[in-house]
Amino acid sequence: MNSKIEKIYLKLPVFLQNIVIMLYGFNENRIRxxxxxxxxxxxxxxxxxxxxxxxxxxQENRLRKLFNDAIxxxxxxxxxxxxxxxxxNRFRIEDLKYLPMLEKNTVKRYADxxxxxxxxxxxxxxxxxxxxxxxxxIICTPEIRQKNYAYFNRFLNIAGVDYNGKRATFGGxxxxxxxxxxxxxWRYSPFQKNMLFSSYHxxxxxxxxxxxxxxxxxxxxIDAYPSSLYMFAKYxxxxxxxxxxxxxxxxxxxxxxxPCQREVIEKQFGVPIYDQYxxxxxxxxxxxxxxxxxxxHSDYSIVEFIKDDGAYAGPGEEAEIVxxxxxxxxMPLIRYKIGDRGIVSGDKCKCGNKFPVLERxxxxxxxxxxxxxxxxxxxxxxxxxxxxxxxAQYIQEKPDEIIVNxxxxxxxxxxxxxxxxDELRKRLGDRxxxxxxxxxxxxxxxxxxxxxxxxxxxxx
Ligand SMILES: [Zn+2]
Numbered sequence: 001m002n003s004k005i006e007k008i009y010l011k012l013p014v015f016l017q018n019i020v021i022m023l024y025g026f027n028e029n030r031i032r033x034x035x036x037x038x039x040x041x042x043x044x045x046x047x048x049x050x051x052x053x054x055x056x057x058x059q060e061n062r063l064r065k066l067f068n069d070a071i072x073x074x075x076x077x078x079x080x081x082x083x084x085x086x087x088x089n090r091f092r093i094e095d096l097k098y099l100p101m102l103e104k105n106t107v108k109r110y111a112d113x114x115x116x117x118x119x120x121x122x123x124x125x126x127x128x129x130x131x132x133x134x135x136x137x138i139i140c141t142p143e144i145r146q147k148n149y150a151y152f153n154r155f156l157n158i159a160g161v162d163y164n165g166k167r168a169t170f171g172g173x174x175x176x177x178x179x180x181x182x183x184x185x186w187r188y189s190p191f192q193k194n195m196l197f198s199s200y201h202x203x204x205x206x207x208x209x210x211x212x213x214x215x216x217x218x219x220x221x222i223d224a225y226p227s228s229l230y231m232f233a234k235y236x237x238x239x240x241x242x243x244x245x246x247x248x249x250x251x252x253x254x255x256x257x258x259p260c261q262r263e264v265i266e267k268q269f270g271v272p273i274y275d276q277y278x279x280x281x282x283x284x285x286x287x288x289x290x291x292x293x294x295x296x297h298s299d300y301s302i303v304e305f306i307k308d309d310g311a312y313a314g315p316g317e318e319a320e321i322v323x324x325x326x327x328x329x330x331m332p333l334i335r336y337k338i339g340d341r342g343i344v345s346g347d348k349c350k351c352g353n354k355f356p357v358l359e360r361x362x363x364x365x366x367x368x369x370x371x372x373x374x375x376x377x378x379x380x381x382x383x384x385x386x387x388x389x390x391x392a393q394y395i396q397e398k399p400d401e402i403i404v405n406x407x408x409x410x411x412x413x414x415x416x417x418x419x420x421x422d423e424l425r426k427r428l429g430d431r432x433x434x435x436x437x438x439x440x441x442x443x444x445x446x447x448x449x450x451x452x453x454x455x456x457x458x459x460x
Pocket of ligand 1 (some may be wrong): 289290291292293295349350351352353
């Protein structure tokens with residue numbers, strides 16, 4: 001929904017909003033599940049059972065095609081890629097390391113030069129949803145979107161989630177006007193069998209009405225941003241409301257799911273979360289299987305894990321995620337540094353899915369504070385675990401100061417602030433000023449996503 005339509009929509013009475021949501025959902029379904037969706041879903045269905053040798057062959061064929069197309073049709077690669085036809089024909093996965101890595105800023109700066117000149121179909125523009133900096137514009141087509149949905153539904157299928165059943169969504173979209181004070185804080189999309197819940201109205205006063213709505217709906221799964229459902233589960237925990245039996249499973253995506261969020265959500269709902277990690281750039285797809293392992297979907301892209309010293313990471317090591325996507329030839333990204341980090345695993349999974357396993361996604365590589373003595377301090381999201389704080393966000397605008405915005409929990413008192421400061425001092429040292437600021441809510445980015453650290457230092 002564009003912002004003009006959204007403004008009009010938010011002023012409508014509830015029954016008309018439901019009609020708009022219904023029509024919107026009808027149209028979304030038509031776009032998602034028409035065209036190549038069915039044939040492509042069948043085509044990729046068995047790929048995760050291919051053995052390593054077969055996957056490699058498959059990837060190398062795709063890679064060669066991708067390079068040929070890129071050099072022929074994409075101005076940036078025509079100018080910058082030095083491989084000749086015979087080198088491409090002989091290209092192996094192991095040769096990837098000799099190609100340069102692609103920075104996000106390069107794609108931002110030369111966005112138009114990354115778009116294939118062979119594009120004749122209707123194009124779709126997608127924008128990445130970072131909190132800081134300018135968003136990145138990604139160009140694709142309806143067909144590419146359909147392929148992307150085929151991958152998402154394959155993941156649900158592998159995880160054992162009944163995606164044809166009823167769904168409850170807690171995402172980043174604005175469904176209900178912020179000033180609305182009483183329920184319903186949800187709207188129903190019948191063609192998608194999806195109840196869209198507003199993430200922005202969850203609070204102590206409304207939690208019971210939300211829970212009753214979920215009880216009436218009994219969704220087969222909940223599809224959520226981790227931060228939204230975490231907040232929901234925390235209020236329920238605090239008020240002693242049981243969420244058990246409300247749904248069979250939970251699917252999270254769009255933000256990094258932190259272990260402390262998983263713990264609270266799974267405990268309160270009594271069902272497992274299946275988490276998916278992807279991106280608007282459509283060049284990585286990592287998702288949990290029925291046994292809870294994160295598999296890297298190797299037919300979607302090639303994912304490399306590069307350590308800070310430039311070497312490939314081994315099992316247990318943390319590294320930067322670098323990916324080469326197969327599904328968007330309209331805007332090919334080769335060895336693209338997506339900006340997130342993960343921990344490599346040496347495990348094999350017993351679920352039958354042969355795709356490689358990742359230990360876990362850590363999150364943004366720019367999620368760190370720089371101390372006055374130049375140290376980079378990351379992993380701040382679990383720092384306040386166990387403290388009466390619902391959510392926190394760290395903002396650094398000056399080299400010698402950080403602002404910590406906290407949303408208080410019921411047990412928060414005057415000493416909590418001192419304890420939080422102590423906790424942070426252990427990591428950040430004495431030379432940085434820590435300003436703890438109690439707020440009613442943490443502002444979300446344009447796409448409704450929650451970000452732990454915002455640093456305007458590394459931006460400048
Ligand atoms: Zn598995």
